[in-house]
Amino acid sequence: MISYAPLWETMKKRGATTYILQVKGEISSSTIRRLKANESVSTNTLKTLCKILNCTLDDVMAYLLDTEPSSEV
Template sequence: MISYRPLWKTLIDKDIKKTQLMNMVGFSTGTLSRLSKNQYVEMKHIDGICQKLGCRIEDVIEILHYNEEEGKIVHVK
């Protein structure tokens, strides 16, 4: 499972609003909606975000895993 939580932190750190990012990178409101819902987004958009923000992919996405023993989703460090 992919989470875009690092992206929202990066935007806060850089004082950029979600709609500003959308306009900077040039993706649609639908893509912004998918990002907000942690849904699949094409790699070209992830690449565009990294290029425009001057950041690494780790600053945009994180991979979450389901831990069967604990019965919950966990963050991978």
């Protein structure tokens, strides 16, 4: 599972708000909603977040191991 918890911490450290993301990065409110729900977003959005916040992907997202076994091989 992808978690965007690091994004909210990074934003807090930098004094950024979702309003700044929408105005400076032209990130839509529906994309903000998807980020808050840990849903998928485009790589363009991830790039924009890193650019606005002057950070790396590790500061925006984290991969968490699923607790349920996967049927994929």
